[in-house]
Amino acid sequence: MIRNDDLETLDPADWDEFRQLAHEMLDEALDMQHDIRDAPAWRPIPESTGARFREGRPLDGIGTQAAFADLRELVLPHPTGTLHSRFWGWAGGQGSPTGMVADMMAAAMNSAAGNFDDAASRVEAQVTQWMKEAMGFPEAASGFITSGGSVANLIALAAARDAHAPEDSGRRGLSGGPPMVFYASSETHSSMHKAAKMLGLGLDAVRTVPVNDAFRMRVDLLAPMIEQDRARGLHPFAVVATVGTINTGSVDDLEVAGEVARDAGLWFHVDGAFGAIAALSPHTAHLVAGMSEADSLAFDFHKWMFVNYEAGCVLIRRHEDHTRPFTTSASYLAPLPRGTAAQPDPGNLRGPQLSKGFKALKVWLALKDHGFDRHGRIVWQNVQQARRLAEMIDASDTLERVAPVALNVVAFRHRVSGLSDADADEFNRELLMRIQERGIAIPSHTIVHDRFTLRACIINHRTRMEDLDILVDALESIGREVLSEMGGVGAERG
Ligand SMILES: Cc1ncc(COP(=O)(O)O)c(C=O)c1O
Known part of the structure; x- marks a missing residue:
């Protein structure tokens, strides 16, 4: 039988030396x-x-x-x-530097964030609450910390797709119905194209709206495009506008784009990976007018919020829209009334990840500090x-x-x-x-x-x-x- 003396651990043999x-x-x-x-x-x-990075795996630690x-x-x-x-x-x-210390402490705690009754869930909930307020979203909206803008866009597009897809598509998939399409300008970020592919919509689902001389979406073309596509038998489901395009930093007219989306009964998503943060300055807030009316908003903490890589965020106006794409029933994850598993709003129902690092801590600590x-x-x-x-x-x-x-x-x-x-x-x-x-x-x-x-x-x-x-x-x-x-x-x- 194995004895305690035979057991190995990864803790240091000499804590004093390790501390030093x-x-x-x-x-x-x-x-x-x-x-x-x-x-x-x-x-x-x-x-x-470079050569050292091609050395083989260490079997015995050094x-x-x-x-x-x-x-x-x-x-x-x-x-x-x-x-x-x-x-x-x-x-x-x-x-x-504050974010760095937070990341170190998050690693020290090694919390599996989001699904349990622990400080990590409370911190994330508080951070997303702060961000809803800062972005003008309703208190009841759903928020979620992601790895970055790409995943925030993916989650938002999944929510938009499922809010508009045929009712049993969660079980049967999307095949059979008319092709679902969404509208985004020629300056939209590549993460929207990736999302279209990953969500089974395909690249043709991205209906590209031309831009004007200032690289802003031609919002005057949106309504006619939607109408024409419907006449062709397509199923338009969302309009995606960008605050701060990657090439030139242009900002789409969110008020008009949002209005067209609403009039046509479509989901309105704003990709504000860095530009959404313009909401925080009274000098630039006017540029994001209309953003707070969106059905969903994606932005990053690791860009213009100066949080150490990586952390992004998605806000979704209605909680049920957020959880629809990610809801599964796993007995081993069902919340309990008390104890570690007492988390009524588990993060694994709001994104593709189950295990997640405690990214919220660096946002929380940096915002408290600064x-x-x-x-x-x-x-x-x-x-x-x-x-x-x-x-x-x-x-x-x-x-x-x-x-x-x-x-x-x-x-x-x-x-x-x-x-x-x-x-x-x-x-x-x-x-x-x-x-x-x-x-x-x-x-x-x-x-x-x-x-x-x-x-x-x-x-x-x-x-x-x-x-x-x-x-x-x-x-x-x-x-x-x-x-x-x-x-x-x-x-x-x-
Ligand atoms: C407008 C826009 N959207 C989405 C993204 C993707 O964000 P991330 O790199 O955090 O995945 C970026 C990245 O630069 C961006 O500029």
Whole structure:
């Protein structure tokens, strides 16, 4: 028979030594954030380090000290770059030191969040309650913390689909009925297309509404499209509008889009992954007018709420719509009146996950520490910084903006003459990669009007005004360097 002396555990053999090592790691984590302005925005991973990541699996552990040394040497020098004051890529945020501590404490508690009678469920309920209030949703609405905007969009679209699908579709699936379709602009995020595929609707279910010159949905075309589709035998079920499109930060007219959806009896979903947070500033709240009337809203905490990766949120106006796609009956999960399983509103009925980490803690702690109003002020700060960057680009002889700045995204490119469009695109691609590789800044890229475009999405509580000068100087000086290598002839305003 196995005896206690034979038993193994993963707890440290020497707690004092472990405590010392863990404290060193905590110091390192804090230094990383404190000293971030002096670090490069991004560092390519050298081949010697890359090789270490191809080593085989450790059958015998190397011990805490050696494992932590590998962490320090191989991993910590190579974050994505989101911490940096000049990270303006995609739609990433920095997180905060408070969020970091919360994540560490959540890992310490190791709660399986959402399904049990524990602090994790209470914290999530409180956070979603706060967000309903901040976004103007009714108190009775349902809220759920997700991994991010993609899953929030997926859950909202599942709720919309099931609210409009034939009654027995939960059992029989969607086959047989008329094809269900929804409306979203050509600037809608790829997560909506993914959701359409994952939900069995198919890509053809995304009826693409063109945009105007400001990259906003042509809401005037919505009603006629819905009418025509109905006449063709399709089954329209939702309109999806975006606050803060990924390419240019444009904001759809939510009031009109919502009205058209309601008049046509369709679900109205708003993807506000980062843009919804504009609701927190009195200077930008008007941009999201109509958002609070939506049937569902998706947004992220890890973007413009500056919560450490990962955490997003979906709000759904009616609780029964939220649970419909996820309701199953599992005897082992049925709530009990008391004890650990006493959770009357289990999270596994509001999303695809059963086990879930305690993501809500970092949102809760950061919001308690910083408050909603400080978040609103930083949103406005970032919008003003985007406007300043746009002015600098407009004043430059070599740079040109390709879209209006509706919120916090500046889309632009370096002008070139004497090169074909394809070479000019290649030039801008090379320029961007050099700026990133040299650790100067991290703008990102996209395609606007079929041309390679650089974009700075200013979601950054560390950006200072001089960071914008550093970017513009680098675009101009490295631009000259690449141009001379590619044989372009100048970039004067033409
Ligand atoms: C408009 C929009 N929707 C959805 C998403 C997806 O969010 P996540 O990356 O959190 O899954 C993004 C991400 O940038 C986005 O910008």
